[in-house]
Amino acid sequence: MQAVAAGGWHxxxxxxxxxxxxxxxxxxxxxxxxxxxxxxxxxxxEDMGSGNTKxxxxxxxxxxxxxxxxxxxxxxxxLDLPQDLEVSAVSCGSRHTAVITRGGELYTWGWGxxxxxxxxxxxxxxxxxxxxxxxxxxLRAEQVVCGPWTTYICVLEP
Numbered sequence: 001m002q003a004v005a006a007g008g009w010h011x012x013x014x015x016x017x018x019x020x021x022x023x024x025x026x027x028x029x030x031x032x033x034x035x036x037x038x039x040x041x042x043x044x045x046e047d048m049g050s051g052n053t054k055x056x057x058x059x060x061x062x063x064x065x066x067x068x069x070x071x072x073x074x075x076x077x078x079l080d081l082p083q084d085l086e087v088s089a090v091s092c093g094s095r096h097t098a099v100i101t102r103g104g105e106l107y108t109w110g111w112g113x114x115x116x117x118x119x120x121x122x123x124x125x126x127x128x129x130x131x132x133x134x135x136x137x138x139l140r141a142e143q144v145v146c147g148p149w150t151t152y153i154c155v156l157e158p
Contacts (some may be wrong), residue, residue, distance in 0.1 A: 030095050
């Protein structure tokens with residue numbers, strides 16, 4: 001491993017080949033794995049937006065749906081990033097994660113309540129998403145450090 005990071009509830013490491021391994025708690029999607037809490041939050045937001053009331057599923061249906069969610073990843077697991085990206089740096093906040101690819105792109109995911117994911121909103125995500133603002137500005141990310149509710153990056157202009 002060439003790098004390791006520890007957050008409030010999760011950890012990550014990067015191999016010399018650029019592979020990303022994640023483990024720990026996944027309540028806010030900080031492991032980039034399906035999060036039950038985020039799925040429930042999205043469903044609640046959809047219900048409030050449409051004004052519809054949904055019936056609660058029976059216990060058997062609920063248990064089958066829960067099987068797709070990962071609450072705790074007890075050991076380091078390889079994370080498949082979009083487009084087989086190679087990671088050069090990783091940082092973990094309390095409940096979010098940020099990585100820099102070898103191509104200088106910044107990807108973030110997890111809890112986004114304070115805009116710490118850099119996507120121009122306060123939406124949480126359990127999927128790795130590229131920070132498009134940096135791409136639009138022609139900036140290359142070089143370093144990243146996550147605080148509890150913040151993300152700091154060092155960028156270079158091309």
